[in-house]
Amino acid sequence: MPRKPPSRWQRDPEGMRQRILDAARAEFAKRGSDGARIDRIARAAKANKRMLYYHIGNKDALYLAALEGAYEHIRDAERKLNLEALAPADAITRLIEFTWDYFLENPEFMALLNNENLHRARHLKRSKKVKQMHSPFVALLADILRKGVASGAFRSNVDPVQLYITIASLSYFYLSNNATLSTIFGRDLMGEDAKAERVAHMTDLVLAALRRGSTAKLDRLVAAS
Amino acid sequence: MPRKPPSRWQRDPEGMRQRILDAARAEFAKRGSDGARIDRIARAAKANKRMLYYHIGNKDALYLAALEGAYEHIRDAERKLNLEALAPADAITRLIEFTWDYFLENPEFMALLNNENLHRARHLKRSKKVKQMHSPFVALLADILRKGVASGAFRSNVDPVQLYITIASLSYFYLSNNATLSTIFGRDLMGEDAKAERVAHMTDLVLAALRRGSTAKLDRLVAAS
DNA sequence: GTAGTATTTAACCAACCGGTTAATAAAAGC
DNA sequence: GCTTTTATTAACCGGTTGGTTAAATACTAC
Numbered sequence: 001m002p003r004k005p006p007s008r009w010q011r012d013p014e015g016m017r018q019r020i021l022d023a024a025r026a027e028f029a030k031r032g033s034d035g036a037r038i039d040r041i042a043r044a045a046k047a048n049k050r051m052l053y054y055h056i057g058n059k060d061a062l063y064l065a066a067l068e069g070a071y072e073h074i075r076d077a078e079r080k081l082n083l084e085a086l087a088p089a090d091a092i093t094r095l096i097e098f099t100w101d102y103f104l105e106n107p108e109f110m111a112l113l114n115n116e117n118l119h120r121a122r123h124l125k126r127s128k129k130v131k132q133m134h135s136p137f138v139a140l141l142a143d144i145l146r147k148g149v150a151s152g153a154f155r156s157n158v159d160p161v162q163l164y165i166t167i168a169s170l171s172y173f174y175l176s177n178n179a180t181l182s183t184i185f186g187r188d189l190m191g192e193d194a195k196a197e198r199v200a201h202m203t204d205l206v207l208a209a210l211r212r213g214s215t216a217k218l219d220r221l222v223a224a225s
Numbered sequence: 226m227p228r229k230p231p232s233r234w235q236r237d238p239e240g241m242r243q244r245i246l247d248a249a250r251a252e253f254a255k256r257g258s259d260g261a262r263i264d265r266i267a268r269a270a271k272a273n274k275r276m277l278y279y280h281i282g283n284k285d286a287l288y289l290a291a292l293e294g295a296y297e298h299i300r301d302a303e304r305k306l307n308l309e310a311l312a313p314a315d316a317i318t319r320l321i322e323f324t325w326d327y328f329l330e331n332p333e334f335m336a337l338l339n340n341e342n343l344h345r346a347r348h349l350k351r352s353k354k355v356k357q358m359h360s361p362f363v364a365l366l367a368d369i370l371r372k373g374v375a376s377g378a379f380r381s382n383v384d385p386v387q388l389y390i391t392i393a394s395l396s397y398f399y400l401s402n403n404a405t406l407s408t409i410f411g412r413d414l415m416g417e418d419a420k421a422e423r424v425a426h427m428t429d430l431v432l433a434a435l436r437r438g439s440t441a442k443l444d445r446l447v448a449a450s
Numbered sequence: 451g452t453a454g455t456a457t458t459t460a461a462c463c464a465a466c467c468g469g470t471t472a473a474t475a476a477a478a479g480c
Numbered sequence: 481g482c483t484t485t486t487a488t489t490a491a492c493c494g495g496t497t498g499g500t501t502a503a504a505t506a507c508t509a510c
Binding site for chain 2: 209
């Protein structure tokens with residue numbers, strides 16, 4: 001049977017590729033890599049299924065491309081963050097807010113990370129691209145901590161890697177697990193008040209923990225007062 | 226063709242049911258609900274596939290049963306934790322360690338939670354069973370905080386729900402995302418030293434944040450000394 | 451303007467999958 | 481001891497899925 005193509009089509013390989021990647025990221029984030037469907041990605045990209053294989057590759061390659069794109073996006077946002085002119089405590093506050101805002105506005109990133117951890121990072125491990133995208137945040141944190149100690153605002157001996165993980169964890173867990181936490185607590189964790197409370201709590205907790213004197217010396221000062 | 230059953234088999238409906246649930250939990254935790262396969266669960270349970278439908282139900286019902294079992298398990302462990310005789314700071318330390326140990330020893334629980342959040346808790350919302358399994362932890366935390374403020378060890382105005390989420394997040398994120406974090410940082414976060422460091426950091430950070438005086442009053446005391 | 455290449459469409463395929471049907475046999479009940 | 485019920489096994493099925501093949505057409509190069 002002679003095939004009848006639709007109205008004239010134009011070549012647009014770059015546009016096609018971008019639409020495919022956008023659709024892939026959304027689908028993999030929403031359904032996970034096992035629940036995602038090639039046909040749904042094609043439909044969302046307004047492309048023939050063959051296009052996915054032609055432009056990018058099989059499902060696994062598509063997923064890795066989506067993951068790399070997500071990392072590229074966050075690294076880009078991280079580099080734009082400029083904390084140089086801020087006092088250490090303000091810089092920490094800004095960092096916490098940035099992390100929270102990023103996860104809040106890009107839940108697909110957390111979904112892709114969760115999926116990647118489910119698969120024990122086996123795709124990430126194969127990505128040369130992501131290996132080269134180092135987060136500037138640990139170095140940034142080390143610098144902020146150094147300045148804080150020097151100025152007397154912060155106590156010493158805080159590991160920047162641990163602090164980085166902690167700052168990420170405070171937002172990530174709340175936002176990524178909000179569905180089960182909201183169900184368990186019988187309250188909407190994503191309400192405006194709830195979110196504002198959470199940000200305030202995180203900032204307060206981290207700054208309180210970093211403040212110089214929040215150790216045995218503080219106990220002596222408090223006892224003497 | 227006449228079917229030939231294997232050597233004699235005995236009825237063991239309770240044993241069968243338990244093996245099915247154990248196999249289901251392992252499979253859903255390892256592969257997610259979309260990646261999990263009914264045939265693999267049956268094989269691991271040493272059961273005919275029909276048995277899964279006969280004893281429990283379809284794939285969704287099986288998954289919900291596995292999720293409920295996981296919640297039952299953690300609630301059981303939480304109830305066994307007895308902090309009454311501990312000083313507030315020691316109680317907080319113990320709570321952090323319990324949370325860490327539980328997630329470390331039961332990674333399947335985190336995997337199931339991640340999967341459930343991917344599906345926006347739509348199974349959990351249907352579970353009457355889990356709704357009735359309230360965590361004793363928030364009340365426990367409220368009590369510890371009260372005692373801490375009364376004894377002068379802790380500052381006031383810390384929300385027990387926020388603190389609960391924070392304590393859970395510090396361990397959960399580290400352990401659940403250890404595959405991607407290890408790959409990104411180029412270091413093994415699950416090494417013995419790394420884990421010990423993490424526990425120490427979490428405990429130090431939370432206690433430092435709770436300590437009375439880690440506010441503006443501290444600044445005044447430090448300035449006056 | 452024609453041949454070649456790249457991009458795109460349409461249709462197809464083998465394997466897989468969740469779930470069902472039919473049959474067998476162990477145990478219970480009378 | 482025979483009938484009924486319950487638990488279990490074996491085989492089957494329709495639909496879905498990732499991936500491929502074949503063909504058509506837009507565009508490029510000469």
